[in-house]
Amino acid sequence: MNLAFTEEQEMLKNMARNFLSDKFPKTVVKEIEESEPGYSPESWKEMAELGWMGVPLPEKYGGGDMSFLDLAVLLEEMGRACLPGPYFSTEVLGGLTILDIGSEEQKQEYLPKLASGEAIFTLALTEPSARYDAAGIQTKATADKDAYILNGTKLFVPDAHIADYILVVARSDEKSKGEGGITIFIVDTKSPGISCTVLKTIANDKLCEVIFDRVKVPKENIVGQLNQGWSAVQRIIQRAAVAKCCEMVGCIQQALDMTVSYAKERKQYDRPIGSFQVIQHYCADMATDVDGTRLSTYQAAWMLSEGLPCTKEVAIAKAWAGEACQRVMALAHQIHGAIGVTIDHDLQYYTRRAKAAEVSFGDASFYREIVAQEMGL
Amino acid sequence: MDFTLTKEQEKFRQGVRDFLEGEIRQGLWEPSCDAWIMGHDPEFTKRVAQRGWIGLTWPKEYGGQGRSFVDRLILTEEMLRYGAPAACHWFADRQIGGAIVHYGTDEQKRELLPKILNGEAYVGLGMSEPDAGSDLASLKTRAVEDGDYYVIDGQKTWTSGGSHMNWIYLLARTDPDAPKHRGISEFFFETSLPGITVTPIVDITGGVHFNEVFFESVRIPKKCLIGEKNRGFYQVLNQLDYERSGMERLMGNYPLFEALIQYTKETRRNGKPLCEDPVIRPKLAQLKIEFEIGRLHMYRIAVVMDDGRAPNWESAMSKAYGTTFEQRLASTAIEILGLYGQLSPQSKRVPIRGMAYHSYLSSKGYSLQAGTSEILKNILASRKLELPSQ
Secondary structure, three states: OEOOOOHHHHHHHHHHHHHHHHHOOHHHHHHHHHOOOOOOHHHHHHHHHOOOOOOOOOHHHOOOOOOHHHHHHHHHHHHHHOOOOOHHHHHHHHHHHHHHHOOHHHHHHHHHHHHOOOOOEEEEOOOOOOOOOHHHOOOEEEEEOOEEEEEEEEEEEEOOOOOOEEEEEEEOOOOOOOOOOEEEEEEEOOOOOEEEEEEOOOOOOOEEEEEEEEEEEEHHHEEOOOOEOHHHHHHHHHHHHHHHHHHHHHHHHHHHHHHHHHHHHOEEOOEEHHHOHHHHHHHHHHHHHHHHHHHHHHHHHHHHHHOOOOHHHHHHHHHHHHHHHHHHHHHHHHHHHHHHHOOOOOHHHHHHHHHHHHHOOOOHHHHHHHHHHHOOO | OEOOOOHHHHHHHHHHHHHHHHHHHOOOOOOOOOHHHHOOOHHHHHHHHHOOOOOOOOOHHHOOOOOOHHHHHHHHHHHHHOOOOOHHHHHHHHHHHHHHHHHOOHHHHHHHHHHHHOOOOOEEEEOOEOOEOOOHHHOOOEEEEEOOEEEEEEEEOOOEOOOOOOEEEEEEEOOOOOOHHHOEEEEEEEOOOOOEEEEEEOOOOOOOOEEEEEEEEEEEEHHHEEOOOOEHHHHHHHHHHHHHOOOHHHHOOHHHHHHHHHHHHHOEEOOEEHHHOOOHHHHHHHHHHHHHHHHHHHHHHHHHHHOOOOOHHHHHHHHHHHHHHHHHHHHHHHHHHHHHHHOOOOOOOOHHHHHHHHHHHHHHHOOOOOOOHHHHHHHHHHHHOOOOOO
């Protein structure tokens, strides 16, 4: 058993932390959040040049031949920096899905574009029912000669407004209501019939409503197997949940660091508030929650990285992280006092993201049920 | 990063399980909660000693096995999983042997360690006093030099293992004029000496595991001093890191957890098993989640120790976390059992051998012994987060 990063991972972490704090001070984050695209094309290019786009992809597709665990290190730093933009969508939802189930031709076609930063990808999974189960997939894919016609509404699709390609999860066999009859398609967003509206969200990220109105997709754009896409979707959700946990680790670690540092500086009754036992205990509770989140997240990330079955570990990590983040942020605010609830203070970026992350890719209730099943209940 | 155990470690775990299951099959003992602190069974301790499972991490030159702390965690995890009666050797194995290895003279190591390794020394922990609880350094028990002896006078309380001990680890004041942290020393001696009186304290469960111990002109040879005179408080801080660090802070009432899960699978209410009840099911899952998070905390500590560091803030964090989990487990168990949860172990119709009743009451002390949760959070705040004291 060894819980330390490798030397290379430490270097990656430090490099990412320096780059992100340099390029994304909160004034820049704010500007980007308020801008229409919600990302900085310039920084996107720079990140591609650093090799971040293809971190977990094989070298032959232009990737860095690194592991999911290496990606986890990077995602933690992105969570710490509140990086706005489509990295998560492109890398975790797009790239890793194509790598997992795409054909060799598809990998050769899409992954080099992704790794070079040339194309943005995302995944259209959830619908107005806002569920992560197979029954929630109502968008229809109807066979039409050499193509499929997509009809339906996808909701909470991240970064669809700027994506070049959307992986769409659709019901391709109407007779099947459950986990059968589901297929994943890769759709060029220039295809006629796609309309996209950006939703206003708590995290100021760009979640979209995407309407597919008779969108024609060639048969060769099926990713994975026809009517058997659900198991791949489950793996996507699993990877995304762990990746989200990594961001959450960075988010609450930074919130803790900011809070401890504030508690050392802020004086009341002629002494730093961090010298009061009640504040110290709040900080200790925060640190315990942060470490629990970190340990369970990296356990899940490591297991995914090693290709080990980890349904239980992923469920534990995300169920825990979702609720731990809320406790940490509540105490961070309590210690920061009124300054922390101002729009100009950095803390609010973390508060907003932590809440959004809690409900993304399965909340604690969703994963408690999975844990219950794993316990044989 | 690697979260797995080696094949040898998995094999070791299986060996411990086979041994414990064999013991249960033979009816030698019954799994129970708090067995690590209340289950005094000298014969069991002997059998554990024969396998070389006491002093697993101590150096080979002193009769230990020189194995890793992760190995020891595996061993203790299984002992706790099966609720094995390991109280006779637990303290000595966990912290006193280590303290002797660390601070003892060669002579002490040669003389004292074999007694622990052979499962013959049942050690009580003489730390707290009526006026020295969290503020341990304010203890008043005196050790006064008199020729080749120290003479001990005073009183200890909450002395864990006191009713079954034949050896005691004692913290006593050796310099009353020095600042309170700098006048304390550590001693280790047999309790058969004249002048020692042990009075049991009945705890909230009706059981006895801690005691009052009175010392009246007890003469102990000078060679009973462990480490440096007047440095005992600093030495014990290191020992406390180990005392707090173990899996017993998470799994002390693990047999209850297993029995509860089994009970909810087998008991039907409104035509279906309790575990399918939409209120009970997520509660059980949440307990499992909290347990697994705690387990990661515990393994982290073993890794820290194997890296050669004392588990300082890490053990403060894990003990405060683990004991909170245990209290929640016991409380949730009574909620799930409903009216049956209030039945005592001796009662007719009591489910799961009354473990919920016992653990609920017993667990109130978990967050007090070996450092209250408040003291542990102080440690976390000062040593990990470096928050100021004033």
